[in-house]
Amino acid sequence: MLTRRQFTLSSAAAFGSASTALAAMLGDDGLHKQPWFSDTFLELGDDLAAAADNGRHLMILYEQNGCPYCRELHEVNFARSEISDYIKTHFDVIQLDMFGAREVVDFDGEALEERDLAAKWGVNFTPTTILAHNMNRGAQSIGKAQTFRMPGYLKPFHYLSSLEYVAEAKFEGQTFQRYLQDKFVELEERGIDPDVW
Template sequence: MSPSKPTRRKVLAWAPGAALVASLRAARAEPAPGDDGLYHEPWFLQSFLDLREDLDSAAAGGKRLAIMWELRGCPYCRETHLVNFADADITKYIRDNFEVLQLNLIGSRKVTDFDRQELSEKDLAQKYGIRFTPTFQFFPPSSGGIEAKEPMAREVTRAPGYLKPQHFLAMFRFVREQAYERGSFRDFLATNG
């Protein structure tokens, strides 16, 4: 008996199951790095790289601005994307409350800082003392008076290095709830962890 060609009925019966399998594989597929070697989330802020505009736009939408500094080949940046951002609850909280701008620690794109100085990503990272990846910088709820402050005094807090998912989410809650005005992140974790 020779193998028979699939009938239209068999193909139609198979198609929904194949689509389901393909969608499950896609949902579990590991994000791939872009041309710049960084992993990108589709919900990250697409920006003209003007930090004041980005902060004002986030504030107008009831959100906070965070900058995620990354570097090609950084294993902890990869972990942040593949573990932390893969958690639907974490991603939902961040998307609902923050605009996240991704910058490259050694990048050459021009960024306009809050004080209107235009610098490459690399020079901006040096200006802010960014030394580790990933590093998240969190900024105040509005841009009022921010340009008059020294660069590192412009941020309300930062998370240098990788944080495990529970602490990662707690850091975003710490900023959103403005708990930095009442104490340290360590104190926040002790009472809200």
Template sequence: MVRFPPIPCLRSAALLAFLCAGALLPALPGTAHAVEMGEDGLHKEPWFTVTFRDVAEDIATAQAEGKRLVLIFEQRGCIYCRQMHEKILSDPEVSDFIKANYMVVQYNMFGDEEVTDLDGETLTEKTAARKWGFVFTPTIVFLPEEAPAEGSVSQAAVATMPGAFGKLTFLNMFRWVREKGYEGEEHFQKYHARIINRMREEGKAVSD
């Protein structure tokens, strides 16, 4: 499974107060648009899918729609989550690709909503995050096309992207998974570098 070097939004009191107080900060410069805030303090995209968070059922639902299931873990006050929504997911090139190819379900890193793991264990969002080893927000988890016969989400995930990245890295990760790059010999970093080199050869601007 592919993992990225994390860019954390940790829960410690000092960092949470200083780095993750996004809900208390003024609008970020260059913000594309304001994002709706839910009662749980998480930013909401209108195209996120609300489910009962039974992961096996969600994989099957996504598959029936010709899509892949993605879980996004966020937390209240996370400035990196806010940047992801306002600067990355607001971009039509990114959002249109994700909507066409993925079913996205949002999880609250410290939430209490019920979750059913692939192994049948009933958890809460926060205990699921601990069980699966997710400690950064945002963390984006890519699931396989079909639910495995055994194992948990952390074992089944084909790729995990923790932290906030620029548009091209972010979008290329979704493209790489859609193309099943994790089954081939070309690691994501090489895939990403190849696309950047191609863009430069075509005279296109590359920002990340």
């Protein structure tokens, strides 16, 4: 018998190559969609396990209809190939609607609507990007699954740095602020202005 997770993985494999040619578009729910977003049964523990099985990490992206910063995330950050390619290489992305009614199964097994999950997790801003490292597989709460959270819009340099901080497990040896300071120094030594990047 085919499980939900196996069905999702086989469907993604079958349709993955066709979807990569598509551009971002506005969905019926008013949220911007990327062709590389994952389409799952929204069972987050299984989603993290599936990502880990493939050596990837999980990104949960909370957005809302009409959010100008969400639009900026898609039109500026995700339009940059260095960011979108990095995400496609290292993360499975699940998009949730801050005021949505789809059922989501939390890491602790509780089934609730997207909007109720946002309240439970303390998501107060959109976009909010939650990153879960694959070593957190089997976590029983968002507190244990989440490695890093970006509440609100970050400019491209900081957004990509956040992704690298998690995907490359830099969080194990230093705070994010220290990691950013080291990156700024490295860029300055190479004559690159991170504010222009």
